[in-house]
Amino acid sequence: MQVCLASTSPARLMLLRQAGIEPITRAPETDEDAVTAQAVAERGADLPPDELVLLLARAKAADVAHRLAAEETDFDGIVIGGDSMFALDGRVYGKPYTTEEATRRWREMRGGTGILHSGHSVFRVRPGEKLHEATAVAEAAVTFADDITDDEIAAYVASGEPLHVAGAFTVDSLGGAFITRVDGDPSTVVGMSLSTIRRLTRELGVSWTDLWS
Numbered sequence: 001m002q003v004c005l006a007s008t009s010p011a012r013l014m015l016l017r018q019a020g021i022e023p024i025t026r027a028p029e030t031d032e033d034a035v036t037a038q039a040v041a042e043r044g045a046d047l048p049p050d051e052l053v054l055l056l057a058r059a060k061a062a063d064v065a066h067r068l069a070a071e072e073t074d075f076d077g078i079v080i081g082g083d084s085m086f087a088l089d090g091r092v093y094g095k096p097y098t099t100e101e102a103t104r105r106w107r108e109m110r111g112g113t114g115i116l117h118s119g120h121s122v123f124r125v126r127p128g129e130k131l132h133e134a135t136a137v138a139e140a141a142v143t144f145a146d147d148i149t150d151d152e153i154a155a156y157v158a159s160g161e162p163l164h165v166a167g168a169f170t171v172d173s174l175g176g177a178f179i180t181r182v183d184g185d186p187s188t189v190v191g192m193s194l195s196t197i198r199r200l201t202r203e204l205g206v207s208w209t210d211l212w213s
Contacts (some may be wrong), residue, residue, distance in 0.1 A: 003077055004078070005024070006081035011172070011191040013025060028064050030063050050137045052117075056119060057121040058135060060083065066131070069125050069131060078211070080122050081121040084118045084188075084191065085166055086115070086116050087115045089114075093114075093167050097163055099157050103154065105168045106162070109168075113142065113144075113181075115141055117137060117139055118138045118140075118188045119135070120138065122135070136196050142182055145178050156174060159174055171189040
């Protein structure tokens with residue numbers, strides 16, 4: 001059974017490899033800002049984070065699944081797409097990108113608990129057949145240490161790690177020492193929930209163990 005990860009995220013790729021799956025990877029050609037703007041315009045209001053991560057996960061997975069079906073007609077397997085956002089005190093955080101923003105966020109997150117929302121979309125792709133999709137959102141509560149110093153924040157931000165990850169933190173690398181508790185599937189915080197992906201593949205008639213390399 002073939003597996004395609006519709007993402008260039010090193011964390012998501014690492015998760016699948018640690019779970020015994022060696023996927024091919026394809027970068028989605030999805031304008032996330034445009035997809036979000038259209039959804040907001042249609043609703044007339046911002047989307048809550050759980051709806052937004054699912055919308056973007058579906059858009060990215062669909063883009064890759066349809067291109068695979070058209071361009072690699074012998075592909076027989078699943079396509080996995082995901083998106084994550086972190087919410088704290090009613091504010092939604094994506095990737096900070098700048099050192100200033102990452103520093104500001106860490107000072108706000110210190111001693112607090114937020115929710116990491118992770119959208120998942122899995123497509124079953126068979127040669128010459130209609131695509132089928134299963135979707136779900138997983139959530140995990142993340143609590144940060146209340147004694148993190150400004151010097152520790154500065155050093156962590158200077159490492160570059162938090163700049164390009166949702167919420168400006170990781171749990172499986174340098175940021176893990178500043179996190180005191182995770183309630184929920186820990187892999188959700190890394191990039192996607194493996195238990196959720198397993199459930200979605202079952203809905204599509206695929207056994208998780210058949211995906212092992």
